[in-house]
Amino acid sequence: MSETATRLSAFAGLTLPAVRNRLSVTVAPDAIRYSLRGSPAAAAALGAVFGPVPSTTACRATSAGDRAALWLGPDEWYLLAPDGDAAALAASLSAAIDEPHALVDISHRNVGLILKGPRAADVLNGACPLDLSETAFPVGMSTRTLYAKAEIILWRTGLDTFRVEFWRSFAGYIVGLIAENAREHAV
Amino acid sequence: MLLVTCPYCGPRPEIEFRQAGEAHIARPAITCSDDEWADFLYMRDNHKGYMRERWRHVAGCGRFFNVVRHTVTDKFVASYKVGEEKPAIPAEAAAGPRVEIVR
Amino acid sequence: MHFSFFSLLRQAFAKHEGWPRQWRDPEPKPAYDAVIVGAGGHGLATAYYMAAEHGMRNIAVVEKGWLGGGNTGRNTTIIRSNYLWEESEALYDHALDIWQDLSQVLNYNVMYSARGVLMLAHTIHDVQVAKRHIHANRLAGIENEWLDPGQCKDFVPVLNLDPNIRYPIMGGALQRKGGVARHDAVAWGYARAASALGVDIIQNCEVKGIRRDASGAVCGLDTTRGMIATKKVGVVAAGHTSVLMQMAGVRMPLESYPLQALVSEPLKPIFPCVVMSNTIHAYISQSDKGDLVIGAGTDQYNSYSQTGGLHITQHTLDAICELFPMFRRVRMLRNWGGIVDVTPDRSPIIAKTPVPGLFVNCGWGTGGFKATPGSGHVFAHTVATGEPHRIAAPFTIERFKTGRLIDEAAAAAVAH
Amino acid sequence: MSRFRTEAGGRVKRDKVLSFTFDGVAYQGLTGDTLASALLANGVHLVGRSFKYHRPRGIVTAGPEDQNALITLRRDAARETPNLRATQVELYQGLEAESQNRWPSLKFDVNAINGLASSLFVSGFYYKTFMWPRSFWKNVYEPRIRAAAGLGKAPAKADPDRYTSRYVHCDVLVIGAGPAGLTAALAAKEAGATVILADEGAEFGGSLLGDAVTTIEGKSTDAWMSDVVMNLAMSDKVRMLARTTAFGYFADNFVALVERVTDHLAAPSDALPRERLWQVRAKQVILATGALERPLVFPENDRPGIMMAEAGRSFLNRYGVKVGLRAVVFTATDSAYRAAIDLKQAGVDIQLIADLRARPPADVVDEALACGLTVRAASTLCGTQGGLRVSAAEVGEVNGDLTIGRKEVVDCDVVLMSGGWTPNINLHSQSRGRLIYNETTQNFLPGAPGYDNVSIGACKGTYDLSATMNEGYAAGEAAARASGRKGGMKKGFSSLGGLAMGGGHLGVVPHDRDPGRVKAFVDFQHDVTAKDIKLATREGFQSIEHVKRFTTTGMATDQGKTSNMNALAIAAKAIGKAIPEVGLTTFRLPYTPTTFGNFAGTARGDLFDPIRKTPMHDWAAAQGAPFENVALWKRAWYFPKAGEDMHAAVNRECKTVRTTVGMFDASTLGKIEVVGPDAAEFMNRMYVNPWTKLEIGRCRYGIMCRDDGFVYDDGVVGRMAADRFHVTTTTGGAPRVMNLMEDYLQTEFTDLKVFLTSTTEQWAVIAVQGPKAREVLAPLVEGIDIGKDAMPHMSVREGRICGVPTRLFRISFTGELGFEVNVPADYGQGVLDAIWREVREAGGCAYGTEAMHVLRAEKGYIIVGQDTDGTLTPDEAGVGWAVGKAKADFLGKRGLMRPDLTGPSRKQLIGLLTVDPKRVPDEGAQLVASAAPAKGSHALGHVTSAYWSENLGRSIAMAQLENGRARLGETVYITSLTGAAFPAVVADPIFYDKAGARIDV
């Protein structure tokens, strides 16, 4: 029997930008990620076992401990849990839901970056068209949106901290673009 | 860049959306005539004035929804979900003179 | 007055006091044998050929604004005939033939400039599509040739041939007879020639209604300058076609979108031809005045506003700067929009309609300027004789019912 | 210090001297100068040549509206920038500028000879001539016209500078930071709004910067401005953007600003972008863009040294520069008196003020007289003298009947003119606002706005300074309230001094010269004279849009900022209509010319479009594979060994797969997880195939049409569970297939309980194909019996490989025994490493997309998008067998029933075997009936795919051919770009292993 295959991060070989104390960019740790699609009732049923109850308010994330559920659409949530046996967790979650739904493992489809620092919003606004002021995009807000020509999920986890999740093949583009947009903040 | 109001997410920039053509064009039954099928596939009001059209918040909540928008001013006047009652089309304001003159 | 160097010289001595109006400014008559709606290039050309080749003199062109002010006055003027399908090849090449001596025929210098149109290929798929066109065109007797990257560079020295760019250039299809012309002059030249043959060109005259008699046939037009009786109406209204056809109760397979274009500040000659890239979506040429004339794809929504979004222009110019990185420092002078009437198969409609006496020439979308003379020529025949010209025959409305599309878009996804 | 630099005053830093060159000549200027003010300080007025006649041109204004002072700036070979306005270029140490559109030199320009023929080169002359002989247009006339036209030269090298962009939102965007904009920003800020204040200038203050006499709230303008600017700058709610032009106003209060970040710096940091595009969505916009001074249209009004009066004042008060030593002031406006007074007080000889008006306001005249100035009412300029610089003005008396009475030639080295003020309504109009024409002031003013904006101050025609500031403050407060803030207090401002800006004249002034000969310019850059405009109207160009296009007036780089009103007045008069009836031409973006780089921004090089890479990309790169662009993906094309070219590599790869085994990265294929109780029914409706009976663990090749009946996409679909399908799509088609599915699910098939998730990137996919495929995988797979019977062709199993979960498909796009290993993407490389070891051990190879294409063509498998083109039905594409004819409905069923899709002589997919087996046709070549088809012959079809097949030792091709299946065995001819068409025999498209024996092992 062959040895177990090791993981290779989509960020391997990429240099993450940083601007002194104004911006740090780190890779979010490996995690279980699911796409949950179904009715709010299905989401509520899942919440009962998952921890955070997925929000029915648009564009809001709920979290409990190290688990989170991000509202992406009226029948779609993005679930995050610490790395582990994704299939087993999925089975136990699905078992708790009577409603028709889909719980699909996308742990490897998506990757995440954490942008932190007083210039994080500005660097994001270098290519994201949303209003990232605290009033328009408060802590706890989550949504799919764009970073230039790439689709991202943007989640504000703190006043100056954002988590950006996206499909792994875009890693080079997004890291490159963040670096380009961060450059002027060094001055 | 237009500001499109998604009935789920609120006002968001146009680039997050795809316009998906005239709204409320029902897919006829398979037994329909060639004319009816052509109407469904290709014929469009292409109205100058208020138009009901579909958009999809593709880089957002992913939903298709309907709007009423004016195709001359490009202004949106209503957004509504699939299956919701159609909001009324506002009366067309009389076009004033291009240049008003004061003395 | 015949235009020539000598008339110019004579007028120079006469302080240019003697130039007559280039076209008459008549009051609308109560009735005409036929009325063309829309004084764009296509409408004016139609009227001209109706008068010149079909002897119809009691005809009018009515225009809601100023003649040539529609898409004719706001397009990037690319002329070529290397389309894919035989029906399109015949139509566009017919136009290209007429372009050759149009200035002489109209006695108006339309500045047709056969600078060559180079369509770049960036992917293997592009190469396949380009070669398919070249083979098809050659068979049809339409010149179109394949250039390898080095030959492309020779033809356009400012081209970025770096193999490491995002979409490296793998070659291109060149039609040498393709080029550009002065858009305004085309409208003006046809207007002047048509007017001289007796065609009434009536500007500031918007059609508000199409009247039909008891049999359902067309009998007149309601306009902002009064009712005009006529038994034949040719609608040549580009972006506004749906609006007009609605007046006669005919629904069309058309959607009107904004299409933007822009020019740079004038520069000394730097760009010798026309370059189009379908994959990265932009096209460019340089006008006789020196401005770079640039365009790309439509905005995504239906609109009659003649403006569009900034992001469209951004994508147009990021593509241009990728191909020609020295142009980043060049500046945009003006950006505008037109209203293009797009059919599902991206081919025009030049046809009779279900309404007797009502004819329509539309659906040229993003690429009808090049067809202006040919379109007018075959549509004149259609309106004058009541039956489609041989070349126009496939371009019916019925094709959308039978499925006999002439799908230039599916085959190549090329605009203009 | 030169005679033209004042001893003191202005905003320049006198102790900071800068050197610069213009046309190679070294000069000195001061920090705070523009290139224009620095040149004027050195007595240089001649800076350029006009477009058509190459007439000498001098600096006319002090701002962005200048048409003449266009120069090229050179930092290095790649940083050459043409057509910059010297009036906006801030001086820096070492600046190198050059004049344009002249040869060999600015002072002696050969093309000035055009001017001699100017009586020929009237507007639109080119439409009337150059038509004979026909060939001369292309070879002789056009090249000459082109060479003479154009202004600066495009840079020759790629621009190394960077451009960035930023999206921002605010409550109130204030454009223009003159007294109106400053007070508006102040009020909005105080009322609690978030504010962006942008001004094109290097400093905030607008017209106040050129004002030395006014006081505001008892302070000097200087002191007042710096207090306000400081107050605003201290607030974290206000973003202050200098050197920032609002150039475009788009729908829904989306405004584009461009900030010039480094152009004014001698040695910019390379961390900084050259320009920054601010894309602002503002709740409320306040337009405070001021007014522009108009030239007067009089004979020979274009000589260098003739400039706007307020520009003369600005150069003096702001830059400490006297624009001349002896001035004639020619005005129809009150404000020029202030210029005359200021200049006189600075020591300039003001020869006289010639006022066109018969009765200029007494207070204005009295003040001038009190300062010792000579004022002549009812006076005009009938001409000027001078070569490269004005040397005298011909002042004439205007009689009551507009004839000219007494005339006098007055020496001067500068003429200051003022034809009145034009409110700057550009942005209001871009925002689709309506216009009001004020007949008294002869101005177009902003009417009802198109979006939430308001115009204030001079751009709305408010010229009184206190009134302007009160208007500004009120507007700022109101805008804050309208954007949902609490609002603030009312406040009144008082000022003393200010500028009287009344009066004005539109069109040609009275003169006694021959109007048919004299040149009175309207558009200086394009050499459009009053008589050109009259000629246009005479020739029937009566719409102002026609006049513009025929004469090119207003089409110059200033877009008519200074010329449009005069042109309009001249045209209106010639046509005999009122000005508002003739109307303005359309205002368009950009407000001032804006670099392409600003629009392109960061989208360049690798960031031009996302580069999507598979999890095994770097491995393939390390193996030396070149990549092919497919949609946004990079796919490994082939894997050359040392010394191999593409053909050799592909031949080897193809052989190896059929003899031993090959490994291929198929990760880019689109994948969609279709889940839900109605999943099978959904599949039935979306695909032409039937799905209900597909067993769990089995796969089927699916074809998707759109409702028009034409093939849209294809892919293998595996049934993972009763309610779960693993759907694959083409690489390029993945997003649009997903979109189409969502569309029908959300809006058409709303009765179905089905949920879609894209899993394209969840799975890395490694195809293992070839007789030894099973052997390669066997040692790595756990929990799946991959034996022939346990796992037949077209099946899927879940288990583990290399210790990680897999969805293992037994499918084949090569016609060999084959598997596609799906593993969670991060494991892709690890699993590939293990498979690669086994593959090498088995004597196999890695293969790329090219070999994949050849192998599938040997088997007659189509590629959607290559063998189909959006115009083919499933039957024509050779996959008619897939259609579930018994199904009640599916996408395309009704479309396929249309008459033309069922009619005869449609095309069909066939194979072609060239008679010369070595000859590989071009993909795209046409099929014809003979070797030398007549021009215009009908094409019977075309080649869709063609390759050299090393396995078959000959070429193979797939093609679309009319009635193709009925023609098997017939000979058709394939067109060639290099010679005659060549023969090929129509064949079955399956060239290799027709029976499929190799798959089923």
Ligand SMILES: Cc1cc2nc3c(=O)[nH]c(=O)nc-3n(C[C@H](O)[C@H](O)[C@H](O)COP(=O)(O)OP(=O)(O)OC[C@H]3O[C@@H](n4cnc5c(N)ncnc54)[C@H](O)[C@@H]3O)c2cc1C
């Ligand atoms: C930005 C842009 C770039 C383009 N680039 C190219 C290119 O490079 N090459 C190319 O070949 N084509 C190009 N095109 C397309 C081309 O411009 C058009 O296909 C062509 O000009 C159409 O000519 P037309 O005479 O049919 O229409 P238009 O010139 O639009 O004329 C239609 C006329 O009908 C009038 N009208 C409408 N309604 C009424 C009414 N109710 N009563 C009276 N009159 C009415 C309108 O005012 C208008 O003048 C481009 C188009 C645009 C907008």
Ligand SMILES: NC(=O)c1ccc[n+]([C@@H]2O[C@H](COP(=O)([O-])OP(=O)(O)OC[C@H]3O[C@@H](n4cnc5c(N)ncnc54)[C@H](O)[C@@H]3O)[C@@H](O)[C@H]2O)c1
């Ligand atoms: N040119 C003038 O308007 C002018 C001249 C002399 C005196 N005044 C006095 O000033 C008062 C008017 O003040 P105001 O504030 O209305 O005008 P202003 O001219 O003082 O300020 C307008 C400002 O807008 C800026 N601007 C214009 N278009 C812009 C754009 N697209 N993007 C960015 N910035 C842009 C200009 O650079 C300028 O600084 C008058 O009442 C008069 O007393 C005005």
Ligand SMILES: Cc1cc2nc3c(=O)[nH]c(=O)nc-3n(C[C@H](O)[C@H](O)[C@H](O)COP(=O)(O)O)c2cc1C
């Ligand atoms: C081929 C072409 C070249 C043009 N060149 C110029 C130019 O040099 N200067 C200019 O101001 N506008 C130029 N324009 C744009 C016109 O001014 C105008 O924007 C266009 O005709 C659309 O009309 P509108 O902007 O009035 O709606 C050009 C337009 C075309 C189609």
Ligand SMILES: [Zn+2]
């Ligand atoms: Zn939404």
